[in-house]
Every structure is written in structure tokens, then in C-alpha cells.
Amino acid sequence: MLDPMKETAAAWIDSNESRGVSLLKKLVEQRSVQGNESGAQAIILEKCRQLGLQIDLWEPERESLKSHPHFYCTRAHFKDSPNIAAVLSGKGGGKSLILNGHIDVVPEGDLSRWEDEPYSASCRDGKVYGRGTSDMKGGTVALLMAMEALIANGIQLNGDVIFQSVIEEESGGAGTLAAAVKGYKADGALIPEPTGMKIFSKQQGSMWFKVKIRGLSAHGGTRYEGVSAIEKSYAAASHIKSLEDERNKRITDPLYETVPIPVPINIGEISGGNWPSSVPDLVIMSGRCGIAPDETAESVQQEFEEWMKTLAEKDPWFKDHPAEVEWYGARWLPNGLDGEHELLASLKASFLEASGKEAVVEASPWGTDGGMLFHAGGVPTVVFGPGATEAAHFPNEFIEVRAITECAKIIAFFLMDWCGTDDLLNGGSK
Amino acid sequence: MLDPMKETAAAWIDSNESRGVSLLKKLVEQRSVQGNESGAQAIILEKCRQLGLQIDLWEPERESLKSHPHFYCTRAHFKDSPNIAAVLSGKGGGKSLILNGHIDVVPEGDLSRWEDEPYSASCRDGKVYGRGTSDMKGGTVALLMAMEALIANGIQLNGDVIFQSVIEEESGGAGTLAAAVKGYKADGALIPEPTGMKIFSKQQGSMWFKVKIRGLSAHGGTRYEGVSAIEKSYAAASHIKSLEDERNKRITDPLYETVPIPVPINIGEISGGNWPSSVPDLVIMSGRCGIAPDETAESVQQEFEEWMKTLAEKDPWFKDHPAEVEWYGARWLPNGLDGEHELLASLKASFLEASGKEAVVEASPWGTDGGMLFHAGGVPTVVFGPGATEAAHFPNEFIEVRAITECAKIIAFFLMDWCGTDDLLNGGSK
Numbered sequence A, B: 001m002l003d004p005m006k007e008t009a010a011a012w013i014d015s016n017e018s019r020g021v022s023l024l025k026k027l028v029e030q031r032s033v034q035g036n037e038s039g040a041q042a043i044i045l046e047k048c049r050q051l052g053l054q055i056d057l058w059e060p061e062r063e064s065l066k067s068h069p070h071f072y073c074t075r076a077h078f079k080d081s082p083n084i085a086a087v088l089s090g091k092g093g094g095k096s097l098i099l100n101g102h103i104d105v106v107p108e109g110d111l112s113r114w115e116d117e118p119y120s121a122s123c124r125d126g127k128v129y130g131r132g133t134s135d136m137k138g139g140t141v142a143l144l145m146a147m148e149a150l151i152a153n154g155i156q157l158n159g160d161v162i163f164q165s166v167i168e169e170e171s172g173g174a175g176t177l178a179a180a181v182k183g184y185k186a187d188g189a190l191i192p193e194p195t196g197m198k199i200f201s202k203q204q205g206s207m208w209f210k211v212k213i214r215g216l217s218a219h220g221g222t223r224y225e226g227v228s229a230i231e232k233s234y235a236a237a238s239h240i241k242s243l244e245d246e247r248n249k250r251i252t253d254p255l256y257e258t259v260p261i262p263v264p265i266n267i268g269e270i271s272g273g274n275w276p277s278s279v280p281d282l283v284i285m286s287g288r289c290g291i292a293p294d295e296t297a298e299s300v301q302q303e304f305e306e307w308m309k310t311l312a313e314k315d316p317w318f319k320d321h322p323a324e325v326e327w328y329g330a331r332w333l334p335n336g337l338d339g340e341h342e343l344l345a346s347l348k349a350s351f352l353e354a355s356g357k358e359a360v361v362e363a364s365p366w367g368t369d370g371g372m373l374f375h376a377g378g379v380p381t382v383v384f385g386p387g388a389t390e391a392a393h394f395p396n397e398f399i400e401v402r403a404i405t406e407c408a409k410i411i412a413f414f415l416m417d418w419c420g421t422d423d424l425l426n427g428g429s430k
Helices: A004-015 A017-029 A038-050 A133-152 A174-181 A220-225 A229-249 A297-309 A342-355 A370-377 A401-419 B004-015 B017-029 B038-050 B133-152 B174-181 B220-225 B229-249 B297-309 B342-355 B370-377 B401-419
Strands: A054-058 A083-088 A097-102 A127-129 A161-166 A189-191 A199-203 A205-214 A265-272 A282-291 A324-332 A361-364 A381-384 A398-400 B054-058 B083-088 B097-102 B127-129 B161-166 B189-191 B199-203 B205-214 B265-272 B282-291 B324-332 B361-364 B381-384 B398-400
Touching: A004 A017, A004 A133, A004 A342, A004 A401, A017 A038, A017 A127, A017 A133, A017 A401, A038 A054, A038 A083, A038 A133, A038 A161, A083 A174, A097 A133, A097 A174, A097 A401, A127 A133, A133 A161, A133 A398, A133 A401, A161 A174, A174 A370, A189 A370, A199 A342, A205 A229, A205 A297, A220 B265, A220 B282, A229 A265, A229 A282, A229 A297, A229 B229, A229 B265, A265 B220, A265 B229, A282 A297, A282 B220, A297 A324, A342 A381, A342 A401, A370 A381, A398 A401, B004 B017, B004 B133, B004 B342, B004 B401, B017 B038, B017 B127, B017 B133, B017 B401, B038 B054, B038 B083, B038 B133, B038 B161, B083 B174, B097 B133, B097 B174, B097 B401, B127 B133, B133 B161, B133 B398, B133 B401, B161 B174, B174 B370, B189 B370, B199 B342, B205 B229, B205 B297, B229 B265, B229 B282, B229 B297, B282 B297, B297 B324, B342 B381, B342 B401, B370 B381, B398 B401
Parallel strands: A097 A161, A097 A189, A189 A381, A199 A361, B097 B161, B097 B189, B189 B381, B199 B361
Antiparallel strands: A054 A083, A083 A161, A127 A398, A199 A381, A205 A282, A205 A324, A265 A282, A265 B265, B054 B083, B083 B161, B127 B398, B199 B381, B205 B282, B205 B324, B265 B282
16 A cells, blocks of 8 residues: 555646646756756756755856866856756755756757757647657656655655756766766765666766778779778778677677667768869768776777777778777766666665556666766766657657656655655655 | 971970970969969960960850850859950961860868978979969960960961960869850860870760768667668668769770779768767768760769669668759760861871870860860860879879970970961971
8 A cells, every 4th residue: 555645745746747847848948958058947946946945056167177087078168057956955864865867958950850849848649849858858857846746745855865957968977077076975866867767777878989081082083093981981880880799799788688789889970072073082980889887988999999900801901091090079988786776676666666567677778977976976876767768869859748747756756765754654764 | 307397396395495384383373273263364364465366354254154054153253263265366278276274273172281382383303383283284384385386486377276264174164165155166176184195085074963861860879770871871882883883884985995994983072960979861972973975964864863763672771762863063074076087187196296106095084174165165176285184183283394395396286287387398287
């Protein structure tokens, strides 16, 4: 039988669904792409004020972060891009929890592929549409609804809850790093990235590479006198594909059992040549290399670089013109909880209690700020949220309203279970 | 035994080699890339004035050209980009000849790959270095030296010589088109493009294409949910290579006997994707498709487009996502003289007489304004010049001074032979 306090919290969430939708719409209407986060953060700030949280709003300082080994950021400054941490203090004697959501969204891309204006936050058929709905303003709304369900019903926790609305997740995690450096730590953390209500106990890391392929220029009319860097780039891409095969053969973690390519290497961009009538002498391919939860970025870089050297065995051209590998731009650290970790066990129990179903536990195909929370802050982190993975970063991004409220209930139960509350009949902190 | 008049002309050219070099240096120092031709044309103009030619200098008018079926140009206007035609009138009774050189040069490209500043016109080891030396200010200097050798020695021709210094050859031939439309015609034409002193009786045409390849976007971490346009572009490029093979199998013209790929299809540029962590959904490849001398642009376009449709037989993806072919930008019409044409015979004879060697006759691997002279003006055209094909369009472009003077002699003899002169002991016009 469900504890009456949990019943109360769940009922409050159900009856306040429209308030959650209203908050989400306001957040989505703010185009909080990198450098433009302040409008959305102002809405978060006002909500935290209404909830009576202890608010800390600050603009991270590049100078104090840049020497950190996990600072991956090309921004010159974070002026007008504030981070928020807002604390719901516990009575004492319970475990603390960070609830972390990022406020930044990726750009909307090709407008012609959107059915609605990307920041119109249109609602229909139980869904809200728009950039950032799934990734991850819907998740942030679930966090705030879960906290409000407790606050509104006078349910007091023993441990502290630190709600964070951070910048820069989409570009390497400098926002969460800034919070960790500022001293925000806890016994555990939950990030409601769009997992489709699965629990991602491990997260794949990733980093960006550039591969430069050289050719030999010639006039297109005598192209046989040159060597096309475009043709050579096919060999290089195929060699990268073989590396992906090799790396994925090694993955035995059952969490990846159903995943076709657990740790993909994606070539996302290609550019080469500068004149239709010339044989191109340079092609640059850029991409994303996945890092398995038990790997380090450094070991993967080394493997990649060594592998590319062996291209010369397939095509002697590369002996004197080796593919040049460069690591650049954003990076997301991998992260993983032991299958027996208490944070995972507690969330699974709350999931079962709130939904009546066993949670599906998988490993994420992408990085999150969980890597930063753990590697920079030492905080064990689990990722679980209401949005749709397949919708994130794409046109017509959406989220199901029902998933937000279901997720909010599970998180509300999890807060009571993890942080503990004397208001529970069974005493909490189980 | 060489005719005394020819001996006089040849001797004059030999002893005035340094004047030719001086003129070439002045021309090379002018960076006459598209839109910036006026400085170099001013030097040509002054030289024509010194030679006493009837000068016509005009800026082509886009309005009067744009409806012409052979107008291939993206410029909005030709203000400050004058064409020059300068006529050396004959006494009458001889055949007329157009001597056509283009004043525009292609951009210098990557400066770091040049040993000298590209417009410094450095001289060493009997060569002049710089953008435009071979392509084709050296050829233009050879034309002017040949004419001056006759004028300075009082050798009068029967037919008219129309010297043209035109703009826009490197971008589709609007300069030569403008001269043809203005009414400049002749019984034959010679263009001293850098043939390495071979006679190119036929010229390959070419045109630019774009091929768009579609994919299906997805997050790089779940790249198996998408279809990479980069991977699909390899299939498309390989299919284009097969078309090149097919087309070149058909070429039986003995002029192409020693050419590895008589009519190449060159993919010169590739670009695709816009985010390292996304599966790219669009790749655009641009290139140059050769047109054999006996083909039309239209028939080649049709063959190319039909061929690309058959890609779906190799990979069903292309059935619903066909490669999209577009023809754009510059175009050079193919051109060719019959092996028995009197213009070719006359030039070969002059070559033998001036150099003591049989001329090598081949087909050019690139287009020239010869296509425009013939198709827009009806003028049979031969291409023969002193520059080095392999130097054109590349860093450290150069020309051998000796080749300029040798070429000038052959052209001087050719002028006397083709246009006729009563001053020749044998009567000329043979």
C-alpha cells in the first residue's frame, strides 16, 4: 500500500499537470541557445523564488575555470549566461541529492524542416513541441514539479536537495563544472535528460575529432596528374569504420545488449577542395568518437591515432601523407554506476512504487553532465528523464506531457526515499 | 632556305627578347583576377598604341549579352573590366586572323605554397615566375612580339590581324563572346594558351556540376538510426567514376592516344554535414565534367543525369532519395578542327619552318575561348602557345622566356603565311 504522503504528492502532481505545461511553455519560448540563456534562467529563478529555495545565481568566470583539467569550452566569457543553484534545505540526518538540468538548447537548424516555429511551444495531442522540450526543459519541469509537490504539501526532507539549472551542457559541461568548482556536492545526483523513462546507469562519453586527408592538386582536365583528397578520404572513412567495428566487438556490458553500435564513431562533417576544376588536395572530416563508460578519453585518443597510422598498410599513399588527427571542441566524459550502487537501487525502487512497473536500465548512447558531476565533483549520478531521445536535437522536437508528470511522481518518491523524511509512515530513508 | 623577311623577323625577335620579358613582367605585376583587369589592360592598350593599331576598348554590357545562348557568367556587370580589340589592317586580298589572349588570371590560392610573391614576376634561370605567366600573359606577349617583328621591319600583311585581349576566359568566356557579338570575325584564329608548344587542334570543353546526396539525420551516438549522406556520397562518387570509364572507352580519336583519361570527370569540392555529433543528411559534391570535341554540352548533361538515376540499381536508398544533379557556373564549349583544315596545315608548316621540327598535334585537356570563337563567332580556331600546362592554375606558375620568343617567331611566320604578304620572296599566302 502506498504511503499517504506519497499518495498526496502524486495526486498533487496529477492535478497540477497544467501548471507544469504552462511553465514548460514559458521556458521553451525562450531561445536559450549558447550565449542566450538569461531569459530562460529568469523564469527558473522566479519559480525557485516562489518555492522558497535558497538561490545562488552567478555567471561562471572563465579565468577561474580554464586551468581545470575538465574545462572544455571555447567561449571567451560567460557574461549574461548565469548558472543557478537553488537549495531546499533538509532537516538534517538524510542523504543529499543534486537535481541537475541544463537550460541551454542546441540551435534549431533548418527552419524549413519544422512544422511549427521552433520556439512557439505549440501543444496538441498531449505533446508540447519546440526546441528544448525533450532536451531538456521538460526534465527540468519534472524536477521542479517534484519539489513543489513536497513543498506544497508540507513534506519536509531530511537531506538537502540542490536544484541546478546550468548552462553549457551542449558544449562541454562548463556550467556543471562551475557548480562543482563552487563547491556544490551531494551524496548523489539525478539528471532528467531525455531517456524515454529508462534509467541510464552508465553514460557514454564522447569527444570531437578532425581528420585531415592530403591529396595532390592538379587541373581537373588532367586529373590523372593529381591525387584526389576526396578519393583518399573514402579510404580514411572506411578505416575509421573498421576501428568502430573493432572497438565495439570488445563491449560485453549487458547494458549494451540491444544496442546495434554501443560506442559509435560518427563522421558528421566533411569539406574539401576549393574549385570544381581542380583536383582537391585537402579534405577535412569532423566527427564524434564515443567513449565507453569504462574508458578514458586519453586511451581512446591514443587508440584512434595509432589506428589511423595503420592506414598506410592499406594504401601506401598514406605512408608519406598520413591522415592527421586532431581533438577539438566539446567533450563529454563517460560515467557509470556499479549495478549494485544504492543510488540506482533507490531510484529503481521509487520507479516501481510510483509506476507499478520494473524500470528498464540501460547505458546512454550519449554523454551528459553526469560525467562532469562525477569526475569534477565526485558525485555518483544517474540519468533518468521524460523526454524522447529520438526527438532531441532534431526538427519538431516534442515531449509528452504525461511523461513529465509520471517522471515528476517518480522523482518525488525518490526524493522522499533518498533524502529521507520523517513524514513518511515507514520513516523514509529506507 | 628561309625567306629573308622571315629571317629578319626572327632575328628581330631574338634580339628583342628582353623587351618581351619587360612587357611580361609589367603585365604579371598587375593582379588581373576577375573584376580587376583594368590595370593590365592599360599596359596592353599602351603597347597597341605604340604599335599603331586601330584600338577598340569597351566594357561589355551584360544586358546585350545575357540572352545569348552561350553567355555563361554570374557577374552583375563588367564596369572597369574592359575588353580590347586592336586591328592591324592588311593591304587587302589576304586571309584575316584573330589573335586572342585572355588577360584574366585565376586567384593565387594559398600564399604559403608560393616561393615568390605571386605578382612579383621574379626572373631566374631563364624563367619568369608569377600568376598568369603561363596562363596566359606569356602567350599574349608572344602575339605582340610577333606583330611588332613585322611592324618594326616594315613587313606588311595582306589580310587583317585582329589582336584581342579579353576578360572572363577563366569564368566562361563572356569577354570573347562580347567581341564576337560586336562583330569581330576572321578567317581563322589562334589562341596562345599554354600548350607547351604543342598544337591543340581540338579542345575539350567542360562544364560544372553539383550533385546533392541526401541522408537521414540522427544523433551521432545512435548513428545507426540515421543514414549518413557522407557514406552515400562515396557510392555516388564511385558511380560517377564508372561513368567516366564508360565515356572514355568510347574515345577513339588518335589525338587522345597518349592521354590516360581523355575526358575526365573531376570531383573538385565536397561539403556536407553541419555538426560533428549528428549524422549528416546532405552532401554536395561539385566538379567539372569534360566534353569531348565532338560532343555537345546538352548531350553530356543528359547522359550524366540518366546515369545518376541508375545509382538506385546499386543501392536502393537512391530510389527514394535520388542524387540531384545541377549544372551551374562556368562552361567552356568544346571545339575542334578537322585534321585537314588549312588553318592547322598552315600553322604546322610555319612551325616546321621556324623551328626545324615537326609540330606535335594533340587535343587539349581543357577548354579555351576557342569554343566561343567558333560557336559564337564561326571562326575556326587553333590553340598553340609557349606556357606550361602543368604550371597553369598552380602555385609557382612560371614560363620559360625562350619558349615565348620561339613561339613569337612561329606566329610571325604564320601571320606572313596565313594573311599573306607581297614582301615575301615567295609571295606569301601559300
